[in-house]
Amino acid sequence: xxxxxxxxxxxxxxxxxxxxxxxxxxx
Amino acid sequence: xxxxxxxxxxxxxxxxxxxxxxxxxxxxxxxxxxxxxxxxxxxxxxxxxxxxxxxxxxxxxxxxxxxxxxxxxxxxxxxxxxxxxxxxxxxxxxxxxxxxxxxxxxxxxxxxxxxxxxxxxxxxxxxxxxxxxxxxxxxxxxxxxxxxxxxxxxxxxxxxxxxxxxxxxxxxxxxxxxxxxxxxxxxxxxxxxxxxxxxxxxxxxxxxxxxxxxxxxxxxxxxxxxxxxxxxxxxxxxxxxxxxxxxxxxxxxxxxxxxxxxxxxxxxxxxxxxxxxxxxxxxxxxxxxxxxxxxxxxxxxxxxxxxxxxxxxxxxxxxxxxxxxxxxxxxxxxxxxxxxxxxxxxxxxxxxxxxxxxxxxxxxxxxxxxxxxxxxxxxxxxxxxxxxxxxxxxxxxxxxxxxxxxxxxxxxxxxxxxxxxxxxxxxxxxxxxxxxxxxxxxxxxxxxxxxxxxxxxxxx
Numbered sequence: 474x475x476x477x478x479x480x481x482x483x484x485x486x487x488x489x490x491x492x493x494x495x496x497x498x499x500x
Numbered sequence: 501x502x503x504x505x506x507x508x509x510x511x512x513x514x515x516x517x518x519x520x521x522x523x524x525x526x527x528x529x530x531x532x533x534x535x536x537x538x539x540x541x542x543x544x545x546x547x548x549x550x551x552x553x554x555x556x557x558x559x560x561x562x563x564x565x566x567x568x569x570x571x572x573x574x575x576x577x578x579x580x581x582x583x584x585x586x587x588x589x590x591x592x593x594x595x596x597x598x599x600x601x602x603x604x605x606x607x608x609x610x611x612x613x614x615x616x617x618x619x620x621x622x623x624x625x626x627x628x629x630x631x632x633x634x635x636x637x638x639x640x641x642x643x644x645x646x647x648x649x650x651x652x653x654x655x656x657x658x659x660x661x662x663x664x665x666x667x668x669x670x671x672x673x674x675x676x677x678x679x680x681x682x683x684x685x686x687x688x689x690x691x692x693x694x695x696x697x698x699x700x701x702x703x704x705x706x707x708x709x710x711x712x713x714x715x716x717x718x719x720x721x722x723x724x725x726x727x728x729x730x731x732x733x734x735x736x737x738x739x740x741x742x743x744x745x746x747x748x749x750x751x752x753x754x755x756x757x758x759x760x761x762x763x764x765x766x767x768x769x770x771x772x773x774x775x776x777x778x779x780x781x782x783x784x785x786x787x788x789x790x791x792x793x794x795x796x797x798x799x800x801x802x803x804x805x806x807x808x809x810x811x812x813x814x815x816x817x818x819x820x821x822x823x824x825x826x827x828x829x830x831x832x833x834x835x836x837x838x839x840x841x842x843x844x845x846x847x848x849x850x851x852x853x854x855x856x857x858x859x860x861x862x863x864x865x866x867x868x869x870x871x872x873x874x875x876x877x878x879x880x881x882x883x884x885x886x887x888x889x890x891x892x893x894x895x896x897x898x899x900x901x902x903x904x905x906x907x908x909x910x911x912x913x914x915x916x917x918x919x920x921x922x923x924x925x926x927x928x929x930x931x932x933x934x935x936x937x938x939x940x941x942x943x944x945x946x947x948x949x950x951x952x953x954x955x956x957x958x959x960x
Contacts, residue, residue, distance in 0.1 A: 476528035476565050479577060480955045482836040485519040485845070485912065486576060489587060493843025496651050499600040499850045500918070 502579060503909035504533060507949045508815055514948060516909050517584070520577040521836060523952050527557055531565050536579060540566060588846050588900035596891070597647035600850065601638055602857040602868050605630040605668055606659035610695050611735055614726045615760065615788055615796055621659030623872035628860035629664045634881065635671040638858045641881040643682050653710075655689045657857075657868055662696035672708045689713065691758075693727070694739030694746075702749050711754040714743045718759050718771020718785075725764060726796075740778060747780055755782055756830060762788040762796035766805045769813045776820075776827050784830035787939055789921055798935065807942045814946035818953055832947040834913070836955075845899075848915030852878070852894025866894055869920030894919065897929050904932040910941045 501516040511529040513522040524532065527547060534543050544562045551557035572578040607628040609621030621627075639654070646652055654675065656668050668690070675686045687710040692701075694714055705712055716739065717723040724734025747755055757780045761768035768785055775783050787806070790797050798806070813829060820826050849855060852866030859871055862881045870876040879886035899905050899916035914937070919929035921936055 476525045477568055477572070478523045478956065479572070480521040480523065480836060480952050482519045482521055483839055483841075484576070485517065485842045486580065486583065488841035489584065489843070493841050495597070495599065495649055495854070497840060497844055499653055499855045 501582070501907075501909060502532070504529060505945050507811065507945055508818075508953070510949055510952055512945070512949055512952060513578070514909060515578050515580055516912060517580040517582050518576050518578075519836070519839075519912070520572075520580075521948055521952055522572070522578070523956060527551060527562070528565050528569070531562065532569055532578070535566070535569050584842055584846060585900050587842065588898050595647055596645065596853075596885070597649055598642060598645045598854055598856060599649040599651070600653035600655075600855040601642050602655045602657050602855070603630065603635060603638055603671070604658060604857060604859050604868065604871065605635065605656055605661045605664040605671075607860050608663055609658060609660040609693070610663060610729065611660070611693050612728055612730045614728075615762065615790060615794075617789070617869065618659065618871075623859075625872055630667060630858075630860040632667050632670050632674075634858075634860065634862045635667060636674055637862060638881045639671060639675050639678075641884065643678065643684055645884070646684065650683065650685055651687060652684050653687045653689070653855075655691065657691050660693055660695070661690060662692050662701060665696070665701065669704055672704075676708075687711075691715070693735070694742050695729075695735060697739075697742040697746055702746050705746075706749055706751075706753060709753075711756070712746065712750065713756045713758050714739075714746065716740065716743060716757050716759055716775065716780075717761070718765070718768065719774045722761075722765045722771055723759075726760075726762075744779055747782075756784045757782065758784040758786065758830075760786050760788050763798050763802060764796060766798075766802050767809065768806075769809045769816070772813060772827075772829070773816070781827045783827055787936070789924065789933075789936070800935075803935075803938060806939060810939075810942050810946050814950050818950060821954070831943040832950055834944075834947045834951060836948075836951050842912070845912045845915055847898050849918070851919055852891060852897070866890065867920060869918075870923075893929065901930045902932055904934075908937070908941075910937075910944050913944050914940050 503514045505512055511524045513524055513532055530547060531543055543566060544559055547562045548559060569578060607622050612620050642652055661668055672688060679685060688708055689711040690705055690709045691713040717727060720736040723736040727735050729735060757775050759771055765771060772783055772785055787798055788796055817827060855867060857865045857868045857871050858881060864878040864880055865871045865876050876890060878890050885891055897919050899911045902916045905911045905916050917932060917936060921933040922931040923929045925933040
């Protein structure tokens with residue numbers, strides 16, 4: 474039986490490839 | 501590193517370095533807890549013993565579950581390793597681009613709130629109003645030093661910015677006039693105590709302000725305990741109708757009702773629910789940060805109460821969403837699918853590097869919380885940053901600069917926490933404000949649980 478459900482999330486390791494575009498909001 | 505916790509009937513497993521979130525049953529929860537340090541055979545026998553009365557828990561089933569955990573580990577979704585420290589060390593070589601300014605257009609206020617971090621808006625200095633010329637120079641400074649950034653942010657802050665409203669409007673008009681020519685887009689935010697809100701403020705803000713932050717602490721007696729005018733009169737009855745009109749006029753535009761809770765209202769969810777009863781739907785409530793000997797300071801004894809309050813809020817928000825009248829709470833607004841990249845998560849708010857505060861006379865500080873502290877005067881909007889040591893100090897101030905954070909599961913959500921809070925608590929911007937950490941971790945557990953519940957289609 475299926476005992477683990479994985480929620481869809483952004484892969485942080487993958488996001489490191491981009492280098493960060495810096496256009497997101499800046500407390 | 502993983503973090504496991506149980507909340508609201510859910511067993512949650514967070515994989516810290518991939519950001520993966522898993523909802524598991526009790527058997528898988530126990531298996532994952534043993535997986536790293538217990539041989540496979542011992543896991544099987546321990547689980548069989550614990551769940552001896554359960555016909556669905558067989559040796560074969562447990563083996564399958566262990567295989568599933570192995571597969572998730574191989575896929576980089578469980579027990580992933582930290583590979584980001586080298587990114588953090590790159591930050592010291594990053595550009596000097598600036599993309600956001602907090603303009604202190606008024607170092608004066610028409611309220612006399614006892615808990616104000618800014619000493620009633622004066623920041624321990626003289627009352628002052630920013631001239632249009634200083635503000636214009638600040639905007640030119642921002643554009644000039646923004647590099648390739650397109651989206652630039654400007655917060656109109658104080659004190660009470662509406663005490664210098666004409667200058668705010670002129671500065672917005674000036675910024676709009678140079679957008680096309682300079683290839684920039686300004687996003688403005690206004691923070692106000694509400695006293696001077698009128699039709700002109702509402703209409704102009706709805707045209708020009710990307711966000712409006714309205715200060716309200718909740719129930720009348722809670723709000724009026726601290727938020728009084730100079731005659732000692734509470735401001736609740738004066739500002740609530742104005743905020744209601746303002747929020748209604750905002751339509752789908754962004755706004756926040758932002759409160760502060762203290763030792764006197766550790767039942768702060770009642771204040772959040774009161775805000776909702778008043779018709780507000782976009783809410784935020786911050787724990788007071790003040791000297792530990794202040795009577796309004798939160799105490800260690802308050803923590804269990806506060807933790808319970810955050811859980812009550814999370815469950816109630818799921819109920820409201822299920823019933824079709826949702827509210828938002830700033831600290832629960834995480835986006836698991838399209839949230840920030842790892843660079844943002846490591847570097848945090850950008851204070852002292854890409855974000856700075858400007859005083860009414862044009863001085864630059866790392867952020868509004870440092871204004872008035874001569875140790876953190878960085879330069880001014882005419883000459884730029886003159887004290888590069890401060891900028892370098894903040895550039896290195898990321899989650900990997902804090903030894904206390906190395907084993908914390910929440911570090912890629914808080915980015916090491918607020919440098920100003922750390923400075924005021926420990927005297928060092930790379931310190932940690934541990935009380936704030938405890939509250940933050942609780943809020944993140946609630947926020948992740950809520951996102952998991954929504955993903956599973958079980959709002960509550």
